[in-house]
Amino acid sequence: MSQRIWVLGAGQLGAMLKHAGMPLALDVCPVDINESSAPELAVDDLVTAEREQWPETLVTHALAQHPRFINQNVFGRLADRKTQKELIDSLGIATAPWRNVANDITANELRDQLGERVLLKRRTGGYDGRGQHWLRTDDDEVPGDWQGEAIAEQAINFDEEVSLVGVRNAAGECVFYPLTLNLHLSGILYASVAPLARLQPLQAQAEQMLGNILNALDYVGVMAMETFRVGDQLLINELAPRVHNSGHWTQAGASISQFEYHLRAVADMAIPAPQVIGQNVMINLIGTDYNPQWRNLPCARTYWYGKEVRPGRKVGHINIVSNNITEVRETLVLLGDLLPEHYYRDAIDWSLSALESL
Incomplete structure (x- = not known):
């Protein structure tokens, strides 16, 4: 059985x-x-x-x-951004400067401590761009119902958004995928590119950061670490104790997907190092109807979630993978013609540009 x-x-x-x-x-x-x-x-x-x-x-x-x-005691700790930040700080790992929003703290006090641009985040929930509130000007105030329910972060002038997906088993063995470059628009992930040779010098730094967290929590399974790249340094943005959207490319682009790794670790199976298959681009499908023509694209696989289509809702993703970079680029261009116009302006052009910087 x-x-x-x-x-x-x-x-x-x-x-x-x-x-x-x-x-x-x-x-x-x-x-x-x-x-x-x-x-x-x-x-x-x-x-x-x-x-x-x-x-x-x-x-x-x-x-x-x-x-x-599995990880029963971890979820609540990482789901709350306050306790998540406290964990990161306790391990001496770099993250955006932050403060707890409590005791009727004012917007001016937060700006004095964190700088001119401050982002409030609800302590729980609020993914995909929701549950956030900017304090940018002297006229902005902390909403009354956010006191005790939010953290405030210093806005980081980052160069890029980069994530690392790793897995740890009960024996403490850890395996990591290559760093992934990500594009977020209005807080929603639109595209990911991996691997990129120019990010390789940051791989060891990222693995040490996430590895320290996995070991400190005695975590079992897949975890994702979203970071900001500032020069040659990484700052943690957020942690996700589960399989993650920025690791979806591994379904087509690695010998073992993030989903298989998570199950292997939870079921105490072997977690051999993954073999990356070609150049990968993942395009999220956001609030757009299913198009049967996606099935005709070379080197592309469509994953449709079967959810009701609503504006801003993730309803699927497309993985493009090939050892031929020209084929990846050509498929991206063809895909752009089959998506809403703003995709070409944003996710497709961004992905093509990322591939130019291999």
Whole structure:
């Protein structure tokens, strides 16, 4: 009988974990947290999650209380940006200067401490550009209902946004993918490019940063570390204790995907180093309808999530991979013609430019 692994949450990440479990003979079962009844878990079942936080429901109570819920004590600590920042600081790892928003602290006090441009972030939730509030001018104020519910960060004049996805097993072994270059628009990831030879000099620095965090938490599974590159230094922006959008390129571009790695670590299987397959570009599909012509693109694979299409919502992604850089570029141009006009102006041109700097 195959090992059963329950996934708290049944979104696209849960679906991709289920798919990755099939070749490993793992019975991966994503569960909608709002189901009217909770599943019955066996003593030897395993539990993981596709999300950092969750409301109290019948399902989440059943899964989160299971003694074999891997990283059970980590999720809450990293889902709260305040305790996440405190962890990073305690390990002496570089991150954007920050302050807790509490005790009726004013916008002027925060600017005095952090600089002219300050970004407020809700302590929990608020991904994909939500849950943020800028303090840019003397007229801006801290919203009253953000006191005690947010942190304030110094705005970083970064050169680029770079992420590292790594995996750690229960024995403490760690494996990392190459650094990934990312494009965010209005807080939403639109494109990723990996690998890039020019980022290789930063790889050891990034692996040490994330490795220290994984070991400090005794973490098991995949974690993503989003960073700002400022010159030849990296500053942590945020951590995600789960498989991550910026690692989606590994589905087509590596011998072992991030989803398979996560399951391997959780199920205590081997985690051999990945072999990267060619040059990779991942384009997120944001609020756009499905186009059957995507299937005709050379060296491209479409992953459609089956979700209702709404503005600003991630509904799929396309991985482009080839050992022929010209083929990657040509496929990007063809894809641009099949996407809304702003993609050409933003994600496609950005990806083409990134490939010029290999």
